[in-house]
Amino acid sequence: GEEGETRTLMLSLKLMADIGLVGLPNAGKSTFIRSVTRSRAKVGGYPFTTLVPNLGVAMLGDREVVIADIPGLVEGAHEGHGLGDRFLKHLERTRVLIHLISLGPDALDPVEAYETINTELMAHSSMLGSLPQVVVLNKTDLIDDDYELVLWREAFADRGVVPLDGSGLTGTNVRDVVAAAVRLLDAVAPDVLIEESDQEPEPWSPI
Secondary structure (H helix, E strand, C coil): CCCCCCCCCCCCCCCCCCEEEECCCCCCHHHHHHHHCCCCCCCCCCCCCCCCCEEEEEEECCEEEEEEECCCCCCCHHHCCCCCHHHHHHHHHCCEEEEEEECCCCCCCHHHHHHHHHHHHHHHCHHHHCCCEEEEEECHHHCCCHHHHHHHHHHHHCCCCCCEECECCCCECHHHHHHHHHHHHHHCCHHHHCCCCCCCCCCCCCC
8 A cells, every 4th residue: 555644733622602701810701601691610709710711502582692701811811821822712713702891899990901801802813803892890799889880981981982881790781781792793794703814714603
């Protein structure tokens, strides 16, 4: 017989989901996905509770949407800092992002947190940076004065962002957040998934 061919392949597995949850560590992503799906994602009051991506299916009427909970991102994630680019790649197979921002007392300034995450998304790829987002001021159960929420809304409005607010822990407004993400999902053309490479990704099949 003839001599066969040998080659070394490096394969990259990417989760497929309609909606991706993003945010800094301890932004409340795991609590959120548990509140809207049957996911049993680990929850804890410390950073990097989530070490692997979690998937859950949310029902909105008779509509099913797959949501991916991605481990928290930190500054420099696109260079591998924190849990880094190993998980950013999973967001490449989503079409809409829910960007959770903690209002907890120990959290980073919400506007700074918003800008940090978006900087990392854009640094990883322009495609990720351009995905539509539902921005959510999360953990409203931890603020003492509603006026604080008003001030943060105004701060985001100055940047052209109209955030929603809610609490994954109490379930406040979580269904409204998913509904807003589904509206964006329906408005997104399939070609947003075209990646910056010579290879075309597999076509998406609607759920």
